[in-house]
Amino acid sequence: MQVQSFISIAQQFKAVFLDSYGVLKNYNGLIEGVQHTIDILRSKKVTIRILTNDASRSQLQQAESFYSLGLHNIHESEIITSGMMAKQFLEQKIRDGKIAYLGTENSAHYILQSGLEHIPVSDVDLKRLDDISAFVFLDDEGFDWNTDINKTVNLLRHKNLPVIVANSDKFYPVSKNDVAVATGGIAKLVENMLNKKFIHFGKPDSQMFMYAYDQLSTIGNYGKQEILMVGDTLHTDILGGNKFGVKTTLVLSGNTSAEDAELQINATGIIPDYVCESIIS
Amino acid sequence: MQVQSFISIAQQFKAVFLDSYGVLKNYNGLIEGVQHTIDILRSKKVTIRILTNDASRSQLQQAESFYSLGLHNIHESEIITSGMMAKQFLEQKIRDGKIAYLGTENSAHYILQSGLEHIPVSDVDLKRLDDISAFVFLDDEGFDWNTDINKTVNLLRHKNLPVIVANSDKFYPVSKNDVAVATGGIAKLVENMLNKKFIHFGKPDSQMFMYAYDQLSTIGNYGKQEILMVGDTLHTDILGGNKFGVKTTLVLSGNTSAEDAELQINATGIIPDYVCESIIS
Amino acid sequence: MQVQSFISIAQQFKAVFLDSYGVLKNYNGLIEGVQHTIDILRSKKVTIRILTNDASRSQLQQAESFYSLGLHNIHESEIITSGMMAKQFLEQKIRDGKIAYLGTENSAHYILQSGLEHIPVSDVDLKRLDDISAFVFLDDEGFDWNTDINKTVNLLRHKNLPVIVANSDKFYPVSKNDVAVATGGIAKLVENMLNKKFIHFGKPDSQMFMYAYDQLSTIGNYGKQEILMVGDTLHTDILGGNKFGVKTTLVLSGNTSAEDAELQINATGIIPDYVCESIIS
Amino acid sequence: MQVQSFISIAQQFKAVFLDSYGVLKNYNGLIEGVQHTIDILRSKKVTIRILTNDASRSQLQQAESFYSLGLHNIHESEIITSGMMAKQFLEQKIRDGKIAYLGTENSAHYILQSGLEHIPVSDVDLKRLDDISAFVFLDDEGFDWNTDINKTVNLLRHKNLPVIVANSDKFYPVSKNDVAVATGGIAKLVENMLNKKFIHFGKPDSQMFMYAYDQLSTIGNYGKQEILMVGDTLHTDILGGNKFGVKTTLVLSGNTSAEDAELQINATGIIPDYVCESIIS
Secondary structure, X not given: OOEEXXXXXXXXXXXXXXXXXXXXXXXXXXXXXXXXXXXXXXXXXXXXXEEEOOOOOOHHHHHHHHHHHOOOOOOHHHEEEHHHHHHHHHHHHOOOOEEEEEOOHHHHHHHOOOOOEEEEHHHOOOOOOOOEEEEXXXXXXXXXXXXXXXXXXXXXXXXXXXXXXXXXOOEEEOOOOOEEEOHHHHHHHHHHHHOOOOEEOOOOOXXXXXXXXXXXXOOOOOOHHHEEEEEOOHHHHHHHHHXXXXXXXXXXXXXXXXXXXXXXXXXXXXXXXXXXXXXXX | OOEEOHHHHHOOOOEEEEOOEOOOEEOOEEOOOHHHHHHHHHHOOOEEEEEEOOOOOOHHHHHHHHHHHOOOOOOHHHEEEHHHHHHHHHHHHOOOOEEEEEOOHHHHHHHOOOXXXXXXXXXXXXXXOOOEEEEEXXXXXXXXXXXXXXXXXXXXXXXXXXXXXXXXXOEEEOOOOOEEEOHHHHHHHHHHHHOOOOEEOOOOOOHHHHHHHHHHHXXXXXXXXXXXXXXXXXHHHHHHHHHHOOEEEEEOOOOOOHXXXXXXXXXXXXXXXXXXXOOOO | OXXXXXXXXXXXXXXXXXXXXXXXXXXXXXXXXXXXXXXXXXXXXXXXXXXXXXXXXXXXXXXXXXXXXXXXXXXXXXXXXXXXXXXXXXXXXXXOOEEEEEOXXXXXXXXXXXXXXXXXXXXXXXXXXXXXXXXEEOOOOOOOHHHHHHHHHHHHHHOOOOEEEOOXXXXXXXXXXXXXXXXXXXXXXXHHHHOOOOEXXXXXOOHHHHHHHHHHHOOOOXXXXXXXXXXXXXXXXXXXXXXXXXXXXXXXXXOOOHHHHHHXXXXXXXXXXXXXXXXXX | OOEEOHHHHHOOOOEEEEOOXXXXXXXXXXXXXXXXXXXXXXXXXXXXXXXXXXXOOXXXXXXXXXXXXXXXXXXXXXXXXHHHHXXXXXXXXXXXXXXXXXXXXHHHHHHOOOOOEEEEHHHOOOOOOOOEEEEEEOOOOOOOHHHHHHHHHHHHHHOXXXXXXXXXXXXXXXXXXXXXXXXXXXXXXXXXXXXXXXXXXOOOOOHHHXXXXXXXXXXXXXXXXXXXXXXXXXHHHHHHHHHHOOEEEEEOOOOOOHHHHHHHHHHHOOOOOEEEOOOOO
């Protein structure tokens, strides 16, 4: 496994898709040097998109968060979230009724603004489910795990609904050594209880790649060979990029450590085109 | 699928193994008529054992609970719990250090009285794991789900330990229509996060059957053909009994409803020798 | 579950995506009446695309096969196969070496014509794997199952390669009552042996939908709401269509029988927008 | 991970349970030095039992095979196979009809000599399944994989039967570097096609341990603490031994190599009490 310089690789591409967590930022805030790399890419006219499995905040909120962390030139339109994909699905497929959810009021406000009413699972009356038309796993916060996960299990046992998981990540890092169970992990628990598979959004699925790619086609002519996907996780960023048909770079600044990378690549058979320490050099 | 009379079947056996929940009791308390059936079996000299996937209470506590519900002649020695199997395992395999757990203080007191210290996960210092020698999932109560499940995930990421699931049931009924996530469901979530398989105790595994069978051999001569396992759940009670080699009866008074039974039997290929409405007639 | 007339539904859409097996044809040949429906859709200016999980034949071969079965006006360009997606992936990601495969010579010829050499697994020398750069599961025919599946397992144990499954279907019907294990089923066996996940192509993944959708955009302006996906299998056609965001119709002329449909919809939570007996009325 | 001398450990136990493949023999024949170790254990009055996931040969055939390989003092009664467990199950649970099977005539003759007729799947008439009462996966040889695996899938789709997997191992070694798909691997393929779980026999399940333990109790007084299970595979030998409550030794002379051992122990959480190079020193 050869570890290469990111900046020299990235310059060869017309567009770079970047994962957010583990690539641009980590539990400490912005990864030092990231602004510099972004600036170089901008100066080389490399188009940038950020593809993040996150359904807790809107594009604007995410851009503001980057700004407050010190990354100053990311425009909200450059950010594509798994939440946007879930939102799109709900708008296209759910036509009436209320959408029940597990997550924060903020995530619900952002994802479920489709003209349909939304209701946190804690407010649902299990005896009156007639008007509930879909269920969405939005976030791991904003509810009582014990009470509301159990209530979700029972809601979904009582009524057959389309169930959407707006971010299929199982966990996210909260410090150098520790993680927390994410929305996708909670959804998996409920899937396991019900013996069902829900509709998951987010990498490695193709939707976010497709969305970004379609968007690029409105501003220029980009072949898949001219796009580089960069991420810290083999089975989301790299598998998704490989499958979509773009080139892929694994960075070692997040979920996958330098010691583990070769082992994991061999174990999973998910092979990035490049491996880089981080995006900062 | 022929539904038969339990009492006439059970009399043909020298011993009957009964699941507790869904067979003897339900969310309402004792199933009406159960005392009468037990009395008939006693009068016919049928040996009774209760095999329950439960790690929250000792044999004595379980016997007292039956008594307080109105079932008066169950002796604590007739009750075999998955918790006892976990306890036995820990006594035989874990020789020093502290056993960390997720569950109630009562369940810990009962299961972990092996001379070793035990410590709830909430009191564990993730930075000082040297003396933690095993981890046990005991109960779905007695802790804060959000905080302590996340802490458990991190504890088990930081240190490789034998992990025991003292009751592998995924859920248990709390009312006519509703269930709650049980210890086994929470353990599954953590297994899924870590991509590991823990050591599970409880039906369908053979240990409880084996324990009951060994016990019978001390009081008489029982062939496996002379033993009937009775339960309300195909993939625990019936699969376990089938695999252990005893005859099996599915009752429709618990997890498996009359409408679902045939479908589930066909879907799973787990075929009970008999199907009865309940044990009361 | 309301069963509706396909023709009256389909006319409301600008484009209809049709699965092949179970919708247009079955083990007997063409489903009677299918030509008539296609003619009506053509006369109503509904654009037609056929999306099939098949990697054994080229678009032209598939069009010729429809012709020989009696369906006369399907143009090869209207057919999108999972094999095309695999082909595209290989062209974009594999740059040198030989591609080893399990399948027929015909499927290899079609899928692997990317300038790279291809070699059936039976001809691979397990001691000289240096120049093998990828592995593809193409078809369930064209090789000796015992010898060549075992050889595939060992090849993939000896060398870490990108592994592509060109058709992820587990089985296909061979008569009214019988099925045969398909490429995806064989790939699953090998995945299970190696404890790895390969890169699967075909519905329910978004690529074929995306490809068809992109193609439509070159001939007109089609919103996702104006597209109807029609298939006989919930977890490929309907799940894929739902996730891509188009409307979906389950037909009962193939894998899913009228008796099973409601049960399976409830069991899986994959809910089609419409259910029709078949596409012929 | 401390690698210890097997002989000095084994002498501390009253009984030693040995896996066969990877412990006593390998693809080359008998592992050199094994006879010497057995002789030492005999001289120290350590009781020996061989626990093997094998359903292809009877105890006598296995003992003869050890003899012909040069291991001269293993008595057939000291050998316990997963096939014996399957045989016992069939005798106790299947009372009439014919038992269909996938495997060699020899394995069928040995396992299915229960007074019931047995029939290879190739001879079954799929249109006349009335008298088929059970199905057994016996061996990976003795049939045409393509034809007969497909026929098995269809047989089990047409009729709901108890299905027994007499050896749940997924693969077995055929040379230093190569393996072959075993009965359990083929059964997994069929389970995956049908979305069902069959009844599996063999380690890590407790039955073989229990059988050996019960047998010991007829010749002396053996506590579980006085028994050592020795094997080369974490998730069968060591998990099974741990769960049954005996001490466990992982040897590095078979499936688990010295380089992989620590990694696999950490990855699986299946922790042997001892690790030894092999049993020969």
